[in-house]
Amino acid sequence: MSPSGVAALRAVGLDPVIVEKIVREALAEDLGPDRIDVTSVATIPAEQTDTAELVARADGVVAGLAVAGAVFETVGRWTAAGHTVEVTPLVADGDRVVRGDALARVTGPTRVLLTAERTALNLLSRMSGVATHTRAWAxxxxxxxxxxxxxxxxxxxxxxxxxxxxxxxxxxxxxxxxxxxxxxxxxxxxxxxxxxxxxxxxxxxxxxxxxxxxxxxxxxxxxxxxxxxxxxxxxxxxxxxxxxxxxxxxxxxxxxxxxxxxxxxxxxxxxxxxxxxxxxxxxxxxxxxxxxxxxxxxx
CATH class of the missing domain: 3.20.20.70 (Aldolase class I)
Incomplete structure (x- = not known):
């Protein structure tokens, strides 16, 4: 994991070693032993790059932006040697957001963005759901x-x-x-x-x-x-x-x-x-x- 990714996790009190293990195991469910997204590899040129945004589809409280960033970074290391993935948070964990808010911007090889998409969203959506429910109690x-x-x-x-x-x-x-x-x-x-x-x-x-x-x-x-x-x-x-x-x-x-x-x-x-x-x-x-x-x- 990059120094910036490690720093982002440590800044919110998460152990980068533990997070990396969770991310690797989650990605293995999607990518299999060959670490490949057959659809993205077949349809998108390796050199193509794009920017995407993580967008709230409902009102709630955000948690897990650095974890989602770790997913994109890990897929980038595995599948796009020589290319970096830049993740820019637009809000902070613990912030309230409303439907339509952009939570983070991700720039990098398009294959990486789409390969990492579901795993990053699974973790981010789950963590944000827990944070949203907890905020109601708080x-x-x-x-x-x-x-x-x-x-x-x-x-x-x-x-x-x-x-x-x-x-x-x-x-x-x-x-x-x-x-x-x-x-x-x-x-x-x-x-x-x-x-x-x-x-x-x-x-x-x-x-x-x-x-x-x-x-x-x-x-x-x-x-x-x-x-x-x-x-x-x-x-x-x-x-x-x-x-x-x-x-x-x-x-x-x-x-x-x-x-x-x-x-x-x-x-x-x-x-x-x-x-x-x-x-x-x-x-x-x-x-x-x-x-x-x-x-x-x-x-």
């Missing part, structure tokens, strides 16, 4: 204490990109995986013999790893806090039940509500006093933002 919570969190309910292989898109949309990332935060859930409690036993075992095995405990009742909240937990995940609890937990726990633990949450009901949960609302739908159910690649008319 707007609904604006001015209050609670913030919206994502979950691990992500598309396999795209977690890094989808969690970045959550950030671009105004949300907050929870744990990246099973390795960076311990989450004691119902099955762990059952297998270990209870909340206190499970908490002690995690603390003993991994003393430096943050520990969160899933609770479903006020009694479990009290048990978890008394065991030492300072972060509780309140699962499928009503607003009234959450208020009771907030009143009992106070500032002894951070509180996250999850389950039963929709944009229609979010206000009732946001006023309970919890610190976070986690929403799996940010990543598992966000529709894409429709984005297209339009070649500019030739003179």
């Amino acid at each position: 707007d609904a919570l604006a001015g209050g204490k609670a913030t919206v969190l994502d979950t691990r309910k992500t598309t396999p292989g795209l977690r890094v990109l989808e969690k970045y898109a959550v950030r671009a949309g105004g949300g907050t990332n929870k744990r990246m995986g099973l390795f960076d935060v311990a989450m004691i859930k119902d099955n762990h409690k059952l297998a270990a013999g209870g909340i206190a036993a499970a908490y002690r075992r995690v603390r003993s095995a991994f003393p430096d790893v943050p520990v969160q405990v899933e609770i479903t009742t006020l009694a479990e909240a009290v048990e978890a806090v008394e065991a030492g937990a300072d972060f509780l995940l309140c699962d499928n609890m009503t607003p009234d039940a959450l208020r009771a937990v907030v009143a009992e726990v106070g500032d002894r633990a951070e509180l996250e509500a999850t389950g039963r949450l929709t944009l229609d009901t979010v206000a009732g949960y946001a006023t309970t006093g919890v610190d976070y609302l986690s929403v799996g739908a940010l990543t598992h159910s966000s529709p894409i933002l429709d984005i297209a690649l339009d070649l500019r008319p030739r003179d």
